Amino acid sequence: MARMPPATVEVSNAVVQRLVRDQRPDLADCPIERVANGWDNATFRLGDRLAVRLPRRAEAVPLILQEQRYLPDIARRSPVAVPVPGRPTSDFPWPWSIVRWVPGAAAADVGPAGRASAAKGLADFLLSLHVPAESGIPVNPFRGVPLTDRDGVLVERLKDHERYPQSAALRAVWAQACAAKVWGGPAMMLHGDLHPGNILLADDGSLAGVIDFGDVGAGDPAVDLAVGWLMFDAGTRRRFMRAFGSAVDGDTWMRARGWALILSTAMLSNSDDNPRMFAVGKFGIRQILGDGPILYL
Known part of the structure; x- marks a missing residue:
């Protein structure tokens, strides 16, 4: 059976909650729900208006760095919503983002x-x-x-x-x-x-x-x-x-x-x-x- 690439780091709701509480205490009371677990990233909804994206394997780390670097300019040109990354720091071993939740x-x-x-x-x-x-x-x-x-x-x-x-x-x-x-x-x-x-x-x-x-x-x-x-x-x-x-x-x-x-x-x-x-x-x-x-x- 051909499977998705395995995760290097498994990220749970509890891990995300701890990251948000430690680095963005203003968002600590927002409910957290996993909404996607892709090949490269796990995505959690954070309250009604935000989401958290974290790499699930080492190969994805350069990808999220690229996303953080280039998305703001793309968003300025785009006629539809795209997620614009923030840059919170954390003790998570890799870079991660709090982004605007795009409904749909x-x-x-x-x-x-x-x-x-x-x-x-x-x-x-x-x-x-x-x-x-x-x-x-x-x-x-x-x-x-x-x-x-x-x-x-x-x-x-x-x-x-x-x-x-x-x-x-x-x-x-x-x-x-x-x-x-x-x-x-x-x-x-x-x-x-x-x-x-x-x-x-x-x-x-x-x-x-x-x-x-x-x-x-x-x-x-x-x-x-x-x-x-x-x-x-x-x-x-x-x-x-x-x-x-x-x-x-x-x-x-x-x-x-x-x-x-x-x-x-x-x-x-x-x-x-x-x-x-x-x-x-x-x-x-x-x-x-x-x-x-x-x-x-």
Whole structure:
């Protein structure tokens, strides 16, 4: 069974309560509730308006530092809510954040039909995010790089024919994506981990917010555009793509489909103990295969 990465440090409600009491005594009376336990971070709701995010494994420490460094600038440009980290100190062995609680239902917990109203808002968010990165912003070596850099890991995953009975068709999709023209523009600001678990919807299905910026960095914006296959069915995906107009060319959409394959297989191959992420990966594979000979904008 392929499982999520194990935690280096298990964080309980009691640990979070002690950290908050010691470092933010003004918030000590706020109720605490665990709301998410992802691959990299654990998230606890703190009262009605705040949340606490803590790394659950050592590899995630640089990610939360990046989030703390770059999110304030992203938040100033974003048309929707994103969490803006604080910088409380603590005796917790790693950096952690108290952030603003962004209300909304995770798109991963909403059916595809209920996500459709978020297409335009998500496109607008990405248009605001994808600006040339300032000098010094690092490239994430696993996201936003040329697709060929990820060839080895994808080929290895697709050898699992029991998990991927459509491996031949998926290899053909991958070959098409890798044949697309590489990104030739400036390195752009990226979310880096944009999938339905990190997208929040309002009661009417519109976009309420985007969370989990641990993979923020610079590179090819196609990695974020892959959300079109992870989030939407074919009809809504076309509306999502059209919302970008001439800002995104056909080669970038082809690379985005390749990134959707990378991200979907990452979830399917490593989430046997996380049904929510497994379902996101399964949906992504179905959308990728269902495209057929799609004409990209």
